[in-house]
Amino acid sequence: MPRGAAHGDREIFWLAVDSRPVPPLLAQCGVTAPLSVEISDKPVAYLVPVEAVRLGHEVRELRRTLGDHAYIVIAAQSLNAAWIARAMALGADDVVDSASEADVLICLARTRRALERARGAYHEQAHLALERDYLQACIDNLPAPIFFKNAEGIYVGCNGAFATFIGQTADGVVGRSVFEVAPEALAARYQAADDDLLVRGGTQVYESEVCHSGGVSRHVVFHKAAMQGGDGRVRGIAGAILDITDRKMLEARLIEAAERDPLTNAYNRRKFFELAEQIVDRAENAGKTMAVAVIDVDQFKLINDRLGHAEGDNALRAIAATLENAIGPGNVIARAGGEEFYALFPENRVTEAEQIADNMRAAVERSCREMALSAVAGTVSIGLADFDPQTEDLDEALKRADDALYQAKNSGRNRICVAT
Structure with missing residues (x-):
């Protein structure tokens, strides 16, 4: 199939691969044969002579070569209904008897109407494509x-x-x-x-x-x-x-700053009572008891006085980290202020909590010994109390634990006392 030159303004052409001349009836109606064919995406019609014996091969090849935008009319003489149906089924858009004046005129009228509709659709698609490209350019920016x-x-x-x-x-x-x-x-x-x-x-x-x-x-x-x-x-x-x-990262940092003690990074007093309120509500509904503790660093003032406040801060950070590592999952510890800490043991009665607290005490003693603080200070005393949310509030339980802490201090430090 020849390709190359443009069609100009014409839209309906006689296309014969064997250079068969344009039939007189079609020539009178202004149909011409192109010197060459340019495969275009614009609507163009071709009237093509095809022999019956080559119908299948020719129509399929025409459609493949000219594309879907081409309006293909098969031109032949002495047509019958079966032949016409086969041509249409194979991809032709219309069929014309090029020797019949009436058939030619009617076919050309149908072709021009089809091209007019195709042109409208083509321009509409071009307009939509332009709008789509414009919209895409907008959103891409x-x-x-x-x-x-x-x-x-x-x-x-x-x-x-x-x-x-x-x-x-x-x-x-x-x-x-x-x-x-x-x-x-x-x-x-x-x-x-x-x-x-x-x-x-x-x-x-x-x-x-x-x-x-x-x-x-x-x-x-x-x-x-x-x-x-x-x-x-x-x-x-x-x-x-x-x-x-x-x-979200900033929110997380702000939340952490609101919940954590800036020196030790342990939970602060406010966060302790916030968590405790939730734990106490669950325990009260379930009828469970638990244990609370007040923990104080022994002779902390000596560290500040003899080694300086910077070393005192380092010691407090290390002790807070040791307590947090030793308290175990599910339990809560927070810095209450100064060198004092609160602890809550939601799943432990005072007997089990005493063992956990003693592990915490021993861990601090080992850690401070490794830090060479033991010659100055570096132990903790712990007051422990049982807590039944159905009979008292948390402040009362902490007060009893605080009283037990003073007993531990007065009886030699670096030990645990349980409130009676």
């Missing part, structure tokens, strides 16, 4: 990751920021489902949210994790909206992602 999905959950569009954010190319996103671009556990969470939005309509905002480019997890807020067609039915979802990882 937005820094926030943006995506679009159809009702079946398939991505139909995204901007460059979204593709980059999840470590894909735009071509690697469009046409795929979320299960093909995200880890399975996260994909299942996203799909469940999408399914809910498609049913309810409206908008949706929620926080989640996203596997960022390079496998790094980022914390984000999804903003999604159900897209409706003219009939009011939900056709898909438009979404945008706001990366709040830095904000």
Whole structure:
């Protein structure tokens, strides 16, 4: 099939691979034979003479070569219904008896109408393509990751920021489902949210994790909206992602700063009572008892006086870390102030708690010996009390533990006393 020169403004051509001349009837109607054929995506019609014996091969080859935009009319004489049906089934758009004036005129009228409709569709598609390119250019220049999905959950569009954010190319996103671009556990969470939005309509905002480019997890807020067609039915979802990882890290640091003692990094007094309130409520509902302790560093003033306050701070940090490591999971310890600490043992009665507390005392003694503080100070005294939330409040139990602490101090330090 020859290719090359443009068609100019003409739209209907006689195309004969064997250089057969244009039939007189068609020539009178302005149909000409092109010198060469340019395969175009614009609507063009070709009237093509084909022998019956070569019908299948010729029509298939014409359609393959000229493409879907070409309007192909098979020209032949003495046609019968079966032959026409076969030509149409093989890919022809129309069939004409080039020797019949009436048939030629009617066929050309049909062809021109078909080309007019095709031109309208072509221009509409070109306009839509221009609008789509403009929209894509707009969203590609937005820094926030943006995506679009159809009702079946398939991505139909995204901007460059979204593709980059999840470590894909735009071509690697469009046409795929979320299960093909995200880890399975996260994909299942996203799909469940999408399914809910498609049913309810409206908008949706929620926080989640996203596997960022390079496998790094980022914390984000999804903003999604159900897209409706003219009939009011939900056709898909438009979404945008706001990366709040830095904000969440700042929040975590602020929360930690509000909960932790700045010197020792142990829980502070306020956090201790906050946790204790939750633990006490559960214990009271379950009818359980527990134990509390007050812990004080022995002769801490000597460390400050003889070694300096900086060394005193170092010692206090080390003792707090030792106590926290030794107290065991499920139990709570906090710096109450100065060199004093509170401890709570939610799952232990006073007998079991006494053994844990003694392990804590011994651990501090070993640690301070290794730090060469034992010549100055470096032990703790502990007062322990049982606590029944149904008969007294926490402050009363801590007061009894504090009284037991003074007994431990007065009886030689570096020991535990249990309140009676």
